[in-house]
Amino acid sequence: MIKDWNSFLLPYGVAVEEMKVKLRGLRKQYLEYDSESPIEFVTGRVKPVDSILEKMQRRHIDEEHLEEEMQDIAGLRIVVQFVEDIYEVVELIRHREDMTIVEERDYVKYNKASGYRSYHIVIEYNVEMINGPKKILAEIQVRTMSMNFWATIEHSLNYKYQGQVPPDVAKRLERSAEVSFQLDQEMSEIRSEIRETNPRKEHD
Ligand code: 0O2
């Protein structure tokens, strides 16, 4: 029985704060070298205890295996402009020495039945605590602004209906996910056409 959730969650909180700074640093670097950044913004959170308990029950995870089996206690989200930027950001993370990718789920190419799209990366991250180093797992979700718009609304509707979204609403959400993805593709096409007619130095 985890009696002291605060101390259990402490390394996750430290990790989320550190990773937010590091990932926001990527945006700063892009803007330093170019006038635009594929990364729009980065958010992060430690999963609230009630959500952890609910997920433990739903996924039959016991406390001894919580650290290995619940990969999103520490969650980071990177919101980018274009679909191609998702893969660029994933490659940036892959080459970092302070984050080790242990699992990847490409829900961009292979969307979920709900219509959900995002690229999920599970990483191992080392946190230096006062009593020594501690390795934790964290989930990074990389998605476009359009995917984020859809997921945020779908998430709140799910919450409102307590997971029991009426079938007609679910169908409309599924269709709107497709429309939203078409918008992403159209934006990418517009950008590449603009770049062809008006090439910038970096893309020559
Ligand atoms: P809710 O509405 O219940 O989800 P900052 O001051 O900007 O440094 P802050 O305010 O601590 O940081 O948090 P941040 O990074 O702006 O964003 C926190 C919110 O982003 C959370 O809201 C989450 O909704 C969302 N979020 C960010 N990353 C993730 C993630 O990886 N997974 C999930 N599920 N959500 C994420 P709240 O506050 O938890 O409220």
Ligand code: 0O2
């Ligand atoms: P939160 O913090 O409320 O967002 P599972 O929870 O079993 O479905 P698994 O296998 O642990 O998922 O990991 P997965 O599917 O890679 O990622 C789960 C997280 O992705 C969810 O967190 C959501 O943040 C997001 N997600 C996955 N599917 C959907 C979806 O259909 N709609 C929306 N809006 N988000 C989705 P949690 O655990 O739900 O927690």
